[in-house]
Amino acid sequence: MTVAHPAALRPSAVAAALALACLVGLPAAAWAQPAPSTAVAPFDIPAGPLDQALVRFAQQAGVGLSVDASRVAGLRSDGLRGRHGVEEGFALLLRGSGLRALPAAGGYVLAPAAPPAGRAGPAATGAGPTLATITVSAEADSSATTEGTGAYTARSTSLATRLPLAPRETPQSISVITRQRLDDQGLTQLTDVVQQTPGLTLAQAGNAGSDSSPIYARGFQVDNYLVDGVRLVDSNYTDIFQTFDTALVDRVEVLRGASGLLNGIGSPGAAINLVRKRPTATFQASVRGELGSWSWRRGEFDVSGPLNAAGTLRGRLVAAKQDNASYIDRLHEKKDVFYGVLEADVGPDTVLHAGLSWQRFDATGHARGGLPAYFSDGSRAVWDVSASAAPEWASSHREYSSLFGGVEHHFSADWSLKATVSRSFNAYDEVIGYASNGYPDRLTGAGVGLWAGRWAATPRQDAADVQVNGRFNLLGRQHDLVFGATAVRTAYFAPAYTNWRHAGWDPSIPNIYLWNGLSPLEPYNPQVGTDDSDERLNSAYGTVRFKALDGVAVLLGARVTDWRRQQRSQSWTSASLTTADRRERGVVTPYAAITWDFARDWTAYASYTDIFKPQDYKTPTGDQIDPQTGVSREFGIKGSVLDDRLNLSAAVYESKQDNLAVSIPDTFAPDGSQAYRAVSGTRTRGFELEASGELRPGWQLSAGFSRNMTRDRDGQRLLTNVAQNNFKLATSWRMAGVGNGLTVGGAVRWQSGIYADNLGPARNQRFEQPAYAVVDLMLKYPFTPQLSATLNVFNAFDKRYYNTTGNSYWGAPRQLRLGVEARF
Incomplete structure (x- = not known):
């Protein structure tokens, strides 16, 4: 089988196909029908359009369904949660619709409910036209897709081990x-x-x-x-x-x-893994608009569904546009987003997909830091929350684009192959300017200057991954296996500029109290050299999960990696050329874990893995820090309760590492980047608690507490500017009895205090931010099944806090956003 490289796909053709589908209307889908199943199983289907609820139920139940599309058009369902048999589930979903599901060859068929005794229905009288039937069938839905579930938790993930696990x-x-x-x-x-x-x-x-x-x-x-x-x-x-x-x-x-x-x-x-949306089996579309504080304006458009009558070709188009000012003076941001993807069934066991994504972010009045935290006499300087450290000309421009494609083939019910290729193009141009240079005189406002510089690059990445996933029998038990290979090449070319000090340019601000960002003007900063890099990462991996005993699984895995990075820096002013060739061959990263189901809903686990991470951090002299190495261990308990709707976890961990990069405050490498020092023999310990899912029908919750402590070999605390303790909670409750279903929600995030020492003019001050909490609120109300409005209030109590230590960069104050969404 030959798979087209995504670079060969024309973005305009993909976009045109998707846009055309939106204009002509998307037909309903059809799949090959599996054998029906009547087993009792847990279901999690949110309230919404009846046709979508029926399709999701068929997917989760693994049964076929034939339905006259006109009979369910415009009907709603209250959803379905809990453990039910197939016929019971259909009955609950269809309650009040005048329809029922009847067993048929290969699955079920939707038909009118039986008329009351003594009354003949349309079939008996011969009245009513005969309408075309759409046949829908689906396999049991064990995917990790969260769209449409209405849940705050996912069914499965393969991020940790490459195996699809709950x-x-x-x-x-x-x-x-x-x-x-x-x-x-x-x-x-x-x-x-x-x-x-x-x-x-x-x-x-x-x-x-x-x-x-x-x-x-x-x-x-x-x-x-x-x-x-x-x-x-x-x-x-x-x-x-x-x-x-x-x-x-x-x-x-x-x-x-x-x-x-x-x-x-x-x-x-x-x-952090961002998983993109994929085309849906049935037509859906939404348009959303938002207005908010600080001239916030945002619009989103999302349409998805089948592109042919058989449903074997599906597409999705997503677009978004945002324009906003900020609580910080002079800062203005714009965002543009486009995403299109096609998915095709090229046989009963093979699916191809290809797509493109593009994003652009532009900001003016963009600052790398806040105003100075201290006056020249060593006392603290407290500025307005809106005070900006950026001149008018400081800006940021970023673009992210990607062409991607792949194939998934099922050899059997137990074995499949998945291959993906992608080419990513990114570009950024950061014109740096911020008034954090120096300490102002308390009376006159003199003594502050701008730090100014620029960095830009156009990195490109080609990546390919092939993996085989399946199950095999050994010693009378079934086990899981995944193995594959990855090849990644990253290259970039970057012009070099002068950072922080510029010949003939005066960075001083006469009076910071009266500064409006118009002076000093942007320094003349022509290109003075080049930096380029070629990085290659080739690896092979595998993980096997042995079901050693009833309720006991042993996971063993490893990845073997070859890594090489060639860098070259050329200075035009000094006519010098610096090269570096760093490489690691045959680095083995082992992974071992064991899980034990010690109760029906509870599992204990232990895991171990090595640490290997090449680093880009530089010392004050410009030398790069050697790769970080070490080991990591984790022990925990996980639970899945309330018919698997609520996931609970508790974990303790310990990591030992060498060459940990620790930032040096107010110190830069020769290229202007943040300078770091390497610390070896460090130890990190901590624990985490988390709960996510549904507590009761309509009540979603996500909560987590974490505590972390990092110390050097002498037991001294590191990273004091990062909170040791964090608590985060988000919840929403849909009140079905209030109007058409009012949803109320909120979130709170709390962190313990942070500090940094050796700051201020005499390097003898401690900057401290005490513990604080920020509360967000949300209201959502559907006026009709297709039209709803959402109000979000961020930092509802207008808490004032610093995001970090070292300068006066405040967290965002209270903000309101009102959004209206139409679904079709």
Whole structure:
């Protein structure tokens, strides 16, 4: 079989096909019918259009269904939750619709409910036309897709081990931010998701995506971002992905702990995987518009469904546009998003998909930091929340684009092959300017200057992954196996500019109290050299899950990695050329775990893996820190209760590592980036508690508490600017008896205090942010089954707090957003 490389696909053709489908109307789907099943099983089907509820029920039950589309048009269902037999489930879904499901060859057929005794129905009288029937069948739905479930938890994930496992079966800590949570809480970009995810901390010291705003997990900086399981190209600047938009995302998966088995490179912090939406089997479309504080304007469009009468070709188109000012003076942002994907059944056992995605983010008045935190006399400087450190000319431009494709083939019910290829093109151009240079005089406002610089690059990545997944029998038991190989090549070319000090340019601001961002003008900063890099990562992996005993499974896995990075820096001013060739061959990252179902709904586990992560951090002299190495261990208990609707977990962990990169405050490498020092013999310990799912019909909950402590070999605490303790909770409750179904919800995030020492003019001050909590609120009301409105109130009590230590960058104050959504 030959699979077309995504670069050969014409983006315009994909977009045109999807747009045409939207104009002409999408026909209903059809699948090959499996044998019907009548087993009692758990179901989780939200309230909504009856046709969608029936299709989801058929998928989860693994039965065929034939239905006259005109009979269910415009009808609603209250949904279905709990354990039910197939016929009982159909009866509950169809209650009040005047329809019933009757057994038929290969599944069920939808027909009018039996008329009352003594009255003849249309069939008996011969009245009524005979309408065409659409045949629908589906396999049992064990996918990880969260769209349409209405849930705050996922059914399965393969992020940790590459095996598709339920959360309870996965021997590591994983959080999933579902599509329902993204919609309920108004989480439109990755930083919003991070702030609501248990175990993650955003230490934001500048505007979104600045390199001064790292994400931490378990005491380690997170720089492992993936889309559909493929690590994103970064060119040493992963922070640009913090502005990734979620309009095209089905869910965000966060794996905490070492992730080397996932992609060959991983720290013991976390990996963040954004999973894109896929085409749906039935037609659906939505249009959403939002208005909010600080001139917030956003629109989204999403249409999906079959493109032919047989349903063997399906497509999806997503577009979004956003324009907003900010609570920070002069900051203005724009975002554009486009995503299109096609999916085709080329046989009963083979599915092809291909698509493209494109995003653009532009910001003016963009600052890498806040105003100085201290006056020249050493006292604290407290600025207005709206005070900006950015001149008018400071800006950020980012583009992310990707062509991708793949094939999935089922050899049998137990064995399948999945292959994916992708080519990603990114570009960024950051014109840096922020007034954090110096300490102002308390009376005159003099003494502050601008830091100014620029960095840009056009990184490109080609990636291919092939994996085989299946089950096999040994010693009378069935076991699971996955194995495969990954090849990734990342290259970038970057112009080099002068950073921080520029000949003939005066960075000083005469009076910071009167500053309006118009002066000083942008310095003349021509290109002074080039930096380019070629990085290759080739690896093979495998994981086997042995069902050693009843309720006991042993997981063994490994990834063997070859890594090489060639870099070259050329200075035009000094006519010098610097090269570096770093490589690691045959690095083995082992993985071992055991799970034990010690009760019907509860599992205990233990897992172990090595740490190997090449690093891009630089010392004050410009040398790169050697790869981080070490080991990570985790022990925990997981539960799946209330008919598998609620997932619970508790974990303790320990990581030992060498070459941990620790930032040095207010210190830069020669290229202007943040400077770090390498610390070996460090130890990180902590524990996490998490609950996600449905407590009762209509009541969704996600809650998590984490505590982490990182110390050096002498027992001294590291990373004091990152909170040791975090608590996050989000909940929503749909009150079916209020109007058409009012939904109320909210979220709270709390963190313990943070601090940093050796700050201020004399390097003898401690900057401290005490513990604080931020509360968000949400109301959603459907006026009709197709039209609803949502009100989100962020930081409802207008809490004032610093996001991190070192400068005066405030967290966002109270913000309101009102959205209206129409579904078809």
